[in-house]
Amino acid sequence: MSVFAIQRQTYEAFTGGELGFDAVLGARGSQLQLVLNTVFHLETSPGNIPWGMYQAMKADRRVEIALPYATGDNYMGFRIVGTTDEIFTKFHYRAGKTFEVDEGGRIFDASRREAVIGSFAAQETGLKPGDTINPYHGLAYSENSKHNEEYTVVGILKPTNSPSDRVIFIPIEGIFRMGGHVLRGTGETYHAQAGVKIPDDAKEVSAVMLKFKNPKTGFDMDMLINKQGKVATLAYPIGRVMSELFDKLGWINRVLELVAYLVVVVASAAILASIYNTINERRREFAILRALGARRVTVFSAILLEAASIAMLGSVIGFAVYGAILGAAMVVVKAQTGVVLDIWSLHPALYLTPLCMTIVGTLAGVLPAYKAYSTDVATNLTPAS
Amino acid sequence: MAVLEVNELKKSFVSPDGERTVIVDVPRFAVDDAQQIALQGSSGSGKTTFLNLIAGILKPDSGDISLAGQSLSKLSEAGRDRVRAQSIGYVFQTFNLLQGYTALENVLLGMMFGRGADVTYAKALLERVGLKDRMNYRPRQLSVGQQQRVAVARALANHPKLVLADEPTGNLDFHHATEALKLIREVCREQNAALLLVTHDREILTQFDHVKSLAEINNAAQPQIAQITQI
Structure with a gap:
């Protein structure tokens, strides 16, 4: 989110802001x-x-x-x-x-x-x-x-x-x-x-x-x-001159964007790995829930919800980090140039990133959820010796 | 009136070497309302399989199980899950409490899949089994005897018509086993729930008026099964 927002904020501040001169x-x-x-x-x-x-x-x-x-x-x-x-x-x-x-x-x-x-x-x-x-x-x-x-x-x-x-x-x-x-x-x-x-x-x-x-x-x-x-x-016009600068630096933005996407993929893989690795240890837990009357689909949904919750929690923490990064960027840019970034400006990344993270995180939970769904109750009710 | 009726029930498994083995073959078995029956069976005699069939956890190869007039064999897996949640309480030898939850939460979790969480009733049950001061303890913080009491409270959380107890005293010493059995029987009586308890412990069996041997009702051979695979 920070990558996209800072990118846009700096672009708008340096190319579209009011400067007083033409x-x-x-x-x-x-x-x-x-x-x-x-x-x-x-x-x-x-x-x-x-x-x-x-x-x-x-x-x-x-x-x-x-x-x-x-x-x-x-x-x-x-x-x-x-x-x-x-x-x-x-x-x-x-x-x-x-x-x-x-x-x-x-x-x-x-x-x-x-x-x-x-x-x-x-x-x-x-x-x-x-x-x-x-x-x-x-x-x-x-x-x-x-x-x-x-x-x-x-x-x-x-x-x-x-x-x-x-x-x-x-x-x-x-x-x-x-x-x-x-x-x-x-x-x-x-x-x-x-x-x-x-x-x-x-x-x-x-x-x-x-x-x-x-x-x-x-x-x-x-x-x-x-x-x-x-x-x-x-x-x-001055805005056009500055936008040419940003065009020249476009490759840096694309590298940063790639890194941002990579972070999303790695985070999703981490969610999948962390849940998947615990499924074996939790098989008995699922069997107990099923023995108490939980349906297979309930167990499946619980794992998906867990994955989605991890992703959403990550997004909430991400918002805090985003605020800190943008706040720091605002201070640095203002100190170096006098240009003020509007960190509260609504950027599509602000809602699309958490949404995508939650969707990707939930999808990462499908495989572990299916494994939990398939847990055999009778054979997993007794503790593994 | 019978709360549980079993007719021509058969269940077999395939062993790793491909041989099919019949574990349960019960022509007829019944438990009346509020009746308390002890079923004797040695290890590997198929008693846990028999209870799992009654609970709807396993599906029989053939035959019928009727619980409070409802035929389980006609229900889908989800339907059997619902009946299990609403009408059956299950007490396991290994208690099967969820370690990450407190005693109260374990009882409430049992309620959630049945009639819905009722904190007041859950607390009353835990108080009844003597755990008034241990409601917020996790299983690891409780003694073995206390864990079994939580399991008993959880089994009765949904006002079941039938409580199944699989070697419920197997992990307890004689003193605690006697106490636990007394508690299970008393609480079932108070709740008007029938009790079907399976055990190989002769001391336990002597305390029941109605005792049956699994060998009497199960025509299947009594193999020493090391490992079986469900079909």
């Missing part, structure tokens, strides 16, 4: 890498695109929301995303839901070194408003790669049960100006200097997160950027 525009390369990096904050960035692309998208009337993302830094392993304050005001991570800051906090001021922390990241790091952090270069935490810039935590986001819970948001200007960062928007290396405005041409971003007013726009842009263009990649 598409991701990024450097030419893998769409999957782009989505994993920007939506699920899992992979490295495939590269940067010029700031002008973000501006073009923002100016496009067909685009409802265009948010620049600059990634590449972390704090204690939690990814830092440089973006605009529209992430808090315009972006809906779920229908009708915008990010909310815990009481006593606020969103960052785009002109200052301020940070807003996702709920899970705050919980794990213990950060609270007023604390200061120094970002670390790269996506993995390393003490040697500490940036000198100090950011003040001004707000903690309320839990969203989305990948954003693991993210630390800072103004995108902060990423541009972070010590050691270089900008190559023009193709030339540009180092930002304190007090000097960065030319738009020099700026670059890891990705532009997009929400369209009409799905048709996505197909049009897919044609324009992916099929005709050569400089950028548009990951659209």
Whole structure:
């Protein structure tokens, strides 16, 4: 049950869940890498695109929301995303839901070194408003790669049960100006200097997160950027990109399914063997029951019922194990990705597995039941010497 | 009025070497209502086979057994099972209690195939046989004598018309055998059930008014059977 349920839950959570964005525009390369990096904050960035692309998208009337993302830094392993304050005001991570800051906090001021922390990241790091952090270069935490810039935590986001819970948001200007960062928007290396405005041409971003007013726009842009263009990649629709990942991993699922079926067969064989082996020892018991007036069919039914009960009891225990496994899977997946699995979601395996197990278990009892049915009363009433 | 009538009853078995041996050949035998009869027979004389035929556990080759006016030979195996459950109580030499169940559960189990479980009556029976404080004990926790009392209570659980007792004192010492026999006879009398007891113990036989020898009623030879195979 766990195999089937986790399979489906992860598939639905990563491909069908509400993400708030329709598409991701990024450097030419893998769409999957782009989505994993920007939506699920899992992979490295495939590269940067010029700031002008973000501006073009923002100016496009067909685009409802265009948010620049600059990634590449972390704090204690939690990814830092440089973006605009529209992430808090315009972006809906779920229908009708915008990010909310815990009481006593606020969103960052785009002109200052301020940070807003996702709920899970705050919980794990213990950060609270007023604390200061120094970002670390790269996506993995390393003490040697500490940036000198100090950011003040001004707000903690309320839990969203989305990948954003693991993210630390800072103004995108902060990423541009972070010590050691270089900008190559023009193709030339540009180092930002304190007090000097960065030319738009020099700026670059890891990705532009997009929400369209009409799905048709996505197909049009897919044609324009992916099929005709050569400089950028548009990951659209995000669900389709993720489902391709699951298709690639399909063989693993099939192996797990095979193991699950094998477990059912072995369990049934175990029921058959355990009952069958005790039938000889219980022949006298059956003979006594028959001598007391039990019919053959009663004895037969009793053994079948015993087999079915063992299978049902196994299913009940299985439900407990299922709950524990799915609960653990939910915790692990949430901790690693921020995606929340719905362990209470009804899956056909939840009722089909116990049903099939009971049927197969009962069938496994037929042979022992027939042996009990055939027990000769007169010869088995006296104890074996 | 006879509660049990046996007419022209025959039963044979085939031995492992293929020889057919007649074990039971009883032209006529009867037990009246509430009558208590002791049937004497030596080992291998066919007394257990005779009781199993009366109980409907074995099917005769020919002849008829009538129990309370009902002919067993005309009944299917399921029908004989029903009659056995409702009208016959069986006390075995080896008690044949189910080891996984308590004394009370053993008696209730006997009821389940007959008139249905009646906890109050089951408890009353166990109290009657002196096991008021042992109802929740399993057979292994009881003495041999106590186990036999549970078997007696179970045999009477369905208000049987006839109680069959196959060497019921065979596993008991003289003192306990005397007590057990007294108890069986008393309880059968109280329940108005007839008793057919088979034994080879002469001490037991002396306590019965009606004693018959199996050799008298069974025309079959008395072979020393090491092993027989049912047809």
